[in-house]
Amino acid sequence: MVKHTKKAVLLTLLTVNMIVVSACSTANTSNQSSAAPTNDAKATAGATGEKVTLTYGGWKLDTITEVIKAFQASHPNIEVKAENTPYKQYFTKLETSAQGGTMPDVLLMNGPNFIKYADNGMLKDITGNIKADQLDLNNFPASLVSLYSLNGKNYGIPKDYDTIGLWYNKKLFDEKGVAYPDASWDWNKLVEAAKKLTDTSKGIYGFAAPMMNQEDYYNTILQAGGNVISDDHKKSGYDQPEAIEGLKFLTDLIQVHKVSPTLAQMTETAPADMFTSGKLAMYFDGSWAAFTINQNQDMKNNADVAVLPKGKKQGVVIHGLGNVISANTKHPKEAWEFVKFLASKEAAEIAAKQGGAIPAYKGSETAWLSAFPQYHAKAFIDMTAYASPYPVSKNTSVWNTYETDILKNAWTGEKSVADAAKELGAKMNQALAAEK
Incomplete structure (x- = not known):
């Protein structure tokens, strides 16, 4: 009876709370008890020498076709069928497949969606596999390992990551x-430089301070010594003085120092576009921006990047994708073999050469860096030493909506930062309490 109740709750959660995020990924719930394999020793077609086909769900999988080929070459009895879906449709499709029993054997997962799927039994606990095969998780940034762990158990292996830098x-x-x-x-120093660089007569601003979470205020909150959410994912940090200070640093750049475009201006023209058009001297953006900037003939050799400036301390948010296994896969042994290969240095280096994101495997970033030799792109890697995981909870999308709705009043000056932050903290705490 308890199992059926849990399944009904899971279906409701999946239907109501799917997420699409910037930075920055299917099981049969009605038959979960009977369909889920009991252990990895269960006989499969692959174990008898027959060919097994694994489905691999994700987006931009065209960046790892060579990785899949390498895996299949060393595992001739396992075929990997990539199910590539545009990011904007991916989680909607995953919701449908979760309800219909067609979840991929192996799939990409992101931080904001992870807890919901893991906590509701949709992802396979791979802690035992990691221990049995002595997979060294120290090969990956600790913050990313933490992002795909829950209640002391590992559910995913980091694939790649992104941090945020100061582009100039x-x-x-x-x-x-x-x-x-x-x-x-x-x-x-940032404010001082931004004032010297601002020339409104030419439409040039020293810095852009948009209302963007991963790229901007998540980082300044960390730099002020605060947090967005507690480590146990149960309490908001927005109503605390440190978070207010981190938010106010950005809004002051618009309203006090006058070195940033207004929210309305940045809504009309994104800071990234202002930058590549030569109208912006500095802004925060992710490691993913290296590819776009490098493609711009006017900017590719005029741009560079540095680590984020510190407030009371150094701080940057890190996000990355993880490879996870469906709890209901009919081929747990083969699925683990694939995930284990994806977690190897060999796979990371192949993917980096093909033009993917920064590989999560430490020491394999050289190929990615070599694509942008004119930039100090190593800054993105150096910051992993003090990076904090992207803030998430079981139903991240609920309070993400509150962030947008409430903080815009502080960015426009309609409310003080303190009032908006306290309002957001209260609403977020209500949402977190409802997750229990």
């Missing part, structure tokens, strides 16, 4: 005689 226009810096950003920069 060298040409604009040179014209004003301003020294380039480096690891010594703090908030005060």
Whole structure:
């Protein structure tokens, strides 16, 4: 009776709470008890020498076709069928497949959706597999390992990651005689430089402070010594003084220092577009921006990147995808073999050469860096030493909506940052309490 109740709750959660995030991924719930294999020793077609076909769900899987080929070459009895879905449709499709019993054997997962799927028994606990095969999780950033762990159990292996850096226009810096950003920069140096670089008569701003969570205020909250959510995912940090300070640093750049475009301006034209058009001297953006900037002929050699400036401390949010296994896969042994291969240095280096994201396997980032030799892109990797996991809970999408709805009043100046942050904290705490 308890099992059936849990299944009904799971279906409701999946239907109501699917997430689509920036940064930055199917099981039969009605037959979960009878369909889920009891252990990895269960006989499968692969174990008898017959060919097994695994489905691998995700987006941008065209960046790892060579990885799949390498795996199949070393595992001739296992065929991997990639089910590539555009990111914007991926989680909607996953919701449908979760209810219909067609979840891929292996799939990409992101942080905001992870807890919901793991906590409701949709993902396979691979802690035993990791221990049995002595897979060293120290090969991956600890913050990413933590992102795909729940209640002391491992459900995913990090695939790749992204951090946020301070991108800057060298040409604009040179014209004003301003020294380039480096690891010594703090908030005060950023503000000082932004004032010198701002020239509104030419439509040029020193810095852009948009209302973006992963790229902007999640980082400044960390730099102020605060957090967005507690480590146990049960309490909001928005109503605390440190979070308020981190938010206010950004809004002051617009309202007090006048070195950033307004929210309305940045809504009309994204900071990334302002930057590549030469109208913006600095902004925060992810490691993924390296590819886009490198494709812009006017900007590719005029741009560079540095680590984020520190506030009271250094801080940056890290997010990355993980490879997980469906709890209901009919081929747990083969699925684990594939995930284990995806977690290898060999797979990481192959993927990096093909043009994917920064590989999560430590020491295999060289191929990614070599694609952008003119940038100090190693800054993105250096920051993993003090990075904090992307803030998530079981139903992240609920309070993500509150962030957007409430914080815009602080960005426009209609409410004080403190009032907006306290309102957001209260609403978020209500949402977190309802997750129990």
